[in-house]
């Protein structure tokens with residue numbers, strides 16, 4: 017490293033001291049100990065072999081967003097902790113048990129975001145997005161953090177893709193979000209079920225909560241430990257209980273739909289009508305209430321069809337949150353949104369594709385570029401650089417020297433043509449184009465490679481049509 021100034025020099029000296037210390041630490045009792053690091057519990061690496069799934073999910077989401085006119089928003093990963101306490105609500109698992117909380121250097125409480133809706137609403141309020149034409153439709157893709165008990169499909173760092181529509185109260189907006197969720201999986205060839213319910217306004221919900229509590233009080237002796245706690249902390253979550261012993265009580269419980277006003281009911285019916293019209297299949301699930309405090313009216317979740325294991329849990333969910341913008345300090349503004357879990361969707365995709373012998377199609381290569389000898393390697397790099405913007409998809413391996421090995425790779429990749437550059441061609445300023453099927457070879461001038469290849473490759477004819 018070249019030292020440019022005194023500061024750099026100082027840093028460099030510091031670094032080498034640290035390195036020296038590390039070395040001493042590594043030598044214990046005269047023997048070198050080697051330490052390796054695994055990812056933290058609940059965090060996982062997304063390896064290159066998984067990239068094709070992640071990429072197809074990202075591309076699918078981004079195309080849908082563009083078509084449905086959602087613009088991309090990126091908010092910070094670190095936020096003031098109170099943002100989530102206020103929006104998600106005390107008494108929820110996310111706030112009570114799962115937040116990654118830190119004290120910042122100035123003593124303020126910050127946390128790694130457990131979800132992004134609150135952040136998007138914060139941005140809507142503080143960045144003045146309410147001044148823009150309404151509604152403001154935004155989408156995001158990024159990591160979320162919940163200090164949950166790790167298990168299959170449940171991580172401490174996971175990725176969500178989300179869509180938020182802020183500024184309009186219209187059943188069409190709710191239906192549009194559900195359609196996006198449905199189409200996301202449909203475009204990936206993954207069958208899903210949409211579970212849907214309405215939880216009305218906070219007043220309606222409050223009346224229903226009391227009714228639910230009255231009912232559960234009479235059944236207390238049949239309930240699991242967790243449900244007894246839920247009765248005090250968050251009665252609506254009683255309906256989320258998965259324990260066998262509580263299922264009977266849950267099935268007989270009063271249903272929120274019976275406690276909704278006529279206005280709330282007809283809003284919900286309109287959402288369902290739109291879904292019928294769009295051909296989006298859904299299942300009415302009266303016990304669906306979603307975990308977070310901020311929801312109103314429509315709530316929904318997306319499930320894999322007949323999933324097993326990790327694939328049995330929800331892939332995503334969302335709903336309307338008409339009170340959140342005001343709660344976050346803005347004007348009273350209706351809004352709706354949803355988030356899909358990408359890690360869990362990838363698990364489902366892998367399982368489903370394997371079971372149904374589906375493949376994630378990668379864009380095939382057009383050409384393999386083989387080179388022979390030292391001078392050819394340098395020239396090959398130069399030609400590859402010249403062809404970079406040509407739209408011709410070229411595979412190459414500069415570290416293999418044998419022509420046979422390189423042509424074997426070309427065969428494996430099923431490319432229709434290979435370019436071959438040896439010492440002789442370098443000297444003559446030419447290159448060989450080999451038809452991989454017939455083995456027929458043609459020599460062309462290096463200056464004319466791009467045109468010669470484009471003439472041969474069918475895709476360029478089709479593009480020109």
Ligand code: AMP
Pocket residue numbers: 131162164169170171172173174176329330331332333355356357358359360361
């Ligand atoms: P939620 O808003 O909590 O319902 O989360 C929406 C989606 O994010 C879920 O349906 C999951 O697919 C995903 N998700 C939530 N928590 C986790 C987690 N701990 N690990 C992996 N994915 C998660």
